[in-house]
Amino acid sequence: MSKLHLVFGGRVSDPRTLDFADLKSIDIVGVFPDYASAEKAWRGAAQRTVDDAEMKYVVVHLHRLLEPDLLKSAS
Secondary structure, three states: OOOOOOEEEEEEOOOOOOOEEHHHHHHEEEEEEOOOHHHHHHHHHHHHOOOOOOOOEEEEEEHHHOHHHHHHOOO
């Protein structure tokens, strides 16, 4: 299975949190097959909004959500 990663972002109510203010306006950048390509997409999106402190982009490790038992057995 590919190690899928989701990159998305949006306006947060507090820049120190991941409390997205309006879920309807979430910007889904895409799903990527590896962390390197997800990080490149994240950097591009984050840099486009660098002057807006209330915008935040994140990388979500979808593969960890899809197969959580693999994390337990790797520990």
